[in-house]
Amino acid sequence: MEKIVSRIVKCVKLPVTVKTRLGWDAEEIRIVEVAKMLEQVGVRGLTIHCRTRAQGHKGDPDFTWIPSVKAAVSIPVFVNGSIDTPEKILRTFEETGCDGVMIGRAAIDNPWIFNQAKHYLLHRELLPPPALEERLRVLTDHLQLSVECKGERKAVIEFRKHYSAYLRNLPFAAKVRLELMQFVEMAPVLDRINEYVVSLQSYEAAEAAV
Numbered sequence: 001m002e003k004i005v006s007r008i009v010k011c012v013k014l015p016v017t018v019k020t021r022l023g024w025d026a027e028e029i030r031i032v033e034v035a036k037m038l039e040q041v042g043v044r045g046l047t048i049h050c051r052t053r054a055q056g057h058k059g060d061p062d063f064t065w066i067p068s069v070k071a072a073v074s075i076p077v078f079v080n081g082s083i084d085t086p087e088k089i090l091r092t093f094e095e096t097g098c099d100g101v102m103i104g105r106a107a108i109d110n111p112w113i114f115n116q117a118k119h120y121l122l123h124r125e126l127l128p129p130p131a132l133e134e135r136l137r138v139l140t141d142h143l144q145l146s147v148e149c150k151g152e153r154k155a156v157i158e159f160r161k162h163y164s165a166y167l168r169n170l171p172f173a174a175k176v177r178l179e180l181m182q183f184v185e186m187a188p189v190l191d192r193i194n195e196y197v198v199s200l201q202s203y204e205a206a207e208a209a210v
């Protein structure tokens with residue numbers, strides 16, 4: 001690790017940051033030593049996924065190592081691992097003294113987490129979930145940008161993993177999601193979403209009238 005990172009630091013003009021785990025397994029946690037070494041070779045920031053390599057994504061992350069890392073280095077230290085709510089973000093800052101948090105899977109599950117977290121950190125109150133129109137507008141933007149980046153077929157197929165988050169708790173979500181999963185082109189997805197928005201608006205109007 002030292003050889004790889006020091007070579008990269010020497011080769012590039014940009015600041016180099018590292019993301020790593022606590023260690024190989026429970027018997028080999030050497031993150032404090034590793035953090036010092038990384039700072040020594042010129043790394044400018046460190047993110048730690050607070051599980052070991054052996055854990056994969058299983059078990060709880062152990063944030064209790066972070067204060068020792070913070071005490072050992074002066075580069076910014078970011079904490080990562082199962083941070084998935086605004087409250088957890090605040091707690092992680094308070095309990096670890098970290099300089100930032102990194103959010104992985106929660107961003108796929110809830111694309112609004114960043115705004116929700118920012119609001120919570122500033123005002124200590126939770127924003128309500130985004131309105132239907134906002135959710136489906138962001139779904140559409142996200143899909144269009146993915147198509148621009150990856151090409152239509154690949155983007156539309158990969159996008160299937162996002163429908164459950166965008167449609168969560170909406171009426172008829174399971175049925176609509178099943179239909180969206182069949183498509184490999186963007187136009188039918190957008191048509192189905194537009195149709196869904198219209199049907200939900202009349203459903204909501206009918207509910208309100210009861």
Ligand SMILES: Cc1cc2nc3c(=O)[nH]c(=O)nc-3n(C[C@H](O)[C@H](O)[C@H](O)COP(=O)(O)O)c2cc1C
Pocket residue numbers: 019049080081082083102103104105106
């Ligand atoms: C689909 C997926 C892809 C990932 N790709 C990378 C990657 O390229 N580099 C990396 O350092 N970590 C990668 N990770 C790990 C995450 O960055 C993160 O460390 C891990 O998921 C724990 O954080 P989380 O609980 O917030 O997701 C990936 C995780 C997932 C689920």
